[in-house]
Amino acid sequence: VLPSFGARRRAAAASILEPQPLASLDARNISAWFGERQVLDRVSLTMPAGVITSLIGPSGCGKSTFLRILNRMHELVPSASLAGEVRLDGEDIYDVGRPLTEARKHIGMVFQKPNPFPAMSIYDNVVSGLKLTGTRVDRQTKDELVESCLRRAGLWTEVKDRLRAPGGGLSGGQQQRLCIARSLAVKPRVLLMDEPCSALDPTSTRVIEETMLELVQEVTIVIVTHNMQQAQRVSQQCAFFLAAHGTPGAIVEHGDTDAMFADPLDPRTFDYVNGRF
Ligand code: ADP
Ligand code: MG
Secondary structure (H helix, E strand, O other): OOOOOHHHHHHHHHHHHHHOOOOOOEEEEEEEEEOOEEEEEEEEEEEEEEEEEEEEEOOOOOHHHHHHOOOOHHHHHOOOEEEEEEEEEOOOOOOOOHHHHHHHHHHHEEEOOOOOOOOOHHHHHHHHHHOOOOOOOOOOHHHHHHHHHHHOOOHHHOOOOOOOEEHHHHOHHHHHHHHHHHHOOOOOOEEEEOOOOOOHHHHHHHHHHHHHHHHOOOEEEEEEEOOOHHHHHHOOOOEEEEOOOHHOEEEEHHHHHHHHHHHHOOOOHHHHHHHOO
């Protein structure tokens, strides 16, 4: 006997509110091209479950490209190609049998410039993520989901009395936390953040950092940052990317963040983390 529609719907609603187990992300020998031009050369990095990994390095060394490969956004650029493997908890996200939306659903992305739908309400911005999963949920479940996502993004107390106000009316830092809440609505296993604080003031930056440190207990985080203090404040693991003299970007070294800043193995890392280039 098939479960009734109501029962199936309640099961779907419950699974939307339950946390997912933590997952690791494993990139192996990633090379990337735009047309003929190679921009990444055999980058391998394990991003362990429940850890914040920061990617650092000068502009143009391929950090954003690497991040976009991690959730299959790279392939949206017509001239782009790549080689290598990305595994989410051991499963190949580029497996031909897997739909693109599945990778996107499990691996959320937050960008440098906060991009909520400006005219859409705060409430609907959070719920909009659900369209990706095609899950239909009742009003009460939606309310619970919106509250839970906004709480986890550190925004609930500031917006709970104006959930129907447009997302575009929030401050920059609040908009960025709204974007985090929106990505949490689909229950990602990994959250990729490309310079999420570069457009924000120091106070908003600290609030986002605190949010990340809470969130990493439920979602693995990878952050690109140009702020060396931020890398040290938030990340346990750090990877230094470099594209020297027109060569494709590669990882010079990676490892425990404190060790890498205190005692880098490579002189180029030492120069970079000490602001010499
Ligand atoms: P980073 O984030 O470290 O600054 P990017 O990943 O954005 O580096 O860029 C790496 C290289 O790829 C740069 O040389 C950049 O100009 C090039 N690149 C990035 N996006 C594109 C694109 N859509 N088309 C062509 N080249 C690109
Ligand atoms: Mg970038």
